[in-house]
Amino acid sequence: MSQSSQDLSFPVQPSSSATSERRTWLIACGAVGGVAAAATAVPLLTSMAPAEKARSAGAPVEVDIGDIPPGGLKTVEWRGKPVWIVRRTPEMLASLEKIEPQLADPKSDRTAFPTPTYAKNRHRSIKPEFLVTVGICTHLGCSPVSKFETGNQPGLGADWQGGYFCPCHGSNFDHAGRVFANKPAPDNLEIPRHMYLSDTRIVVGKDEKGEA
């Protein structure tokens, strides 16, 4: 009994070639085992991605805009986010040209939130009167508040022409949702795909080219 266990045990001092061969196999096994262990992380990490159910939610939303008074704002929920429909007065529209030198991206050329071609204009909308925009700041996702009153106000400066103010980090936007320069937010407010079904009805999340 003791004889056989003696035979099975490793030599106390393996020769150097045996050690290096053993080391090679250890490294090879370790590497292959490590890859297998890392591969098990894939299903775990992938499980955290949005489920198909969450992906498919987000149908276009129809909105009646006939009841918005001039200078009024209506909020609807689309894909869990607030979408504003604003009926702008002529004064609000007139301010858009005045403040243009203070803006970061007056022509909406940046592509992080691509502006649909029909809204790539000064008023950033199909009809100048109605602005349709996602009410989520492009900085860190707070919902800005409307500051339509003009004039000196805290955080907005002395010659405020009206627009939107993000209470979280102080970005402000004009009446077309364009961001002012030197503010934390890099982009103008997102203009979702939208189209008119009639003069008083729009659909958000869909246009002639398809769904967003």
Added chain:
Amino acid sequence: MASEKNVTTTGLLGWIDTRFPLTKLYKEHLSEYYAPKNFNFFYFFGSLAMVVLALQIITGIFLTMHYKPDASLNAAGVPVAFASVEYIMREVPFGWLIRYMHSTGASAFFVVVYLHMWRGLIYGSYRSPRELIWIFGCAIFLCLMAEAFFGYLLPWGQMSYWGAQVIVNLFSAVPLIGPDLSVWIRGDFVVGDATLNRFFAFHVIAIPLVLVGLVAAHIIALHEVGSNNPDGVEIKKNKNADGIPLDGIPFHPYYSVHDILGIAGFLILFCAVVFFAPELGGYFLEFNNFIPADPLVTPPHIAPVWYFTPFYSMLRAVTDLFTWVMVASAGLGALAVLRARWPLVVKAGALAALLVLAVTFRVFDAKFWGVVIMGGAVVILFFLPWLDHSPVKSIRYRPNWHKALYMVFLVNFFILGYLGVLPPFPFGQAYSLVGTVFYFAFFALMPIWSRIGDFKPVPERVTFKPH
């Protein structure tokens, strides 16, 4: 075999000791762990942090018995998670007490940990051979921030929701992968039920496990090298014939009893808050969080809880203007490289790296750099052991202007914290910019300024006056 082990204890203890190093552990970590005898007030906060950790784990276990991580609306139209917290407050016997202990404990944790870190900072407790203690400690601080952030979403109030929205969106600022990364973190395109469930998992199991492991590593590393002290003198340099440090006293009973006094004092303050001011004027529990989460309306003023506000101020300070400041600091770095006595190849490489960096400062959005600055403010702490080149450890033997500089650093941190509570305003924005630059300059230039000045002679033994 057990018989090979030399055990001096007998009876039940002897039986255990032959199978488990109970007496050995007790001696190494308590009765024969020699700590310097000159500990002062600041040395209460390590053991207090342990107490608060235990408090948070115990109260947390009882809260999970009643809390429901569910964002769907109940029959009354209130989110289930929000309603379950109200249920704990109103229906569960002593539920209000358990929850207030947990919510106050979160703030108390940061109070004691900030004081503990300040202690390490001024007495040079991160210097060799204690670098790993400091690094484990910084990792604990990071875990604590994650733990607090994940936990803050659970009540599913307005501040919970919009706080999580802002912080998760920080990750969307990462170039290229950012938007996908933030969707992956949320598990949805907006903060929703999937986000709440996973944050619950992180808060109650994932982060606490890591945290407890790091605390164990922190203490094992500490007991390996021994505690620093307010004089920054190594007590192991002066030992008696038995190899016991002359200025050391056994942790138990001397510091165990001493720490009980600290715990008593702490509990008086803690209970005062829990019973008389659990919201602490909106600083510990923010008023907007008593409104259920509404994805369509951000509260008019959102701010993180007080312990995040210094870093939040730094985040807000980074606008387009700040990226020019960063370009300017890269320029200063280039000047320093030009003056350095390095081989030409190294110099050219360093200059090229700085140039690339300066270009990226302008190419990527300020939003991204805001995130980097906020993260960097914590990450830079990890490097402290290699930034400090002063010939003495403790602030006691440093030049007076060093003491003044540390006070300016502290006051600046407080001001940044206070500004982070307030809504943004022009002067606050301007100060945050200067304050952020100071915070980073304090650390980045430490290899230079920490050597300069007239240092006082460090005594051979610790200074201690028996009472």
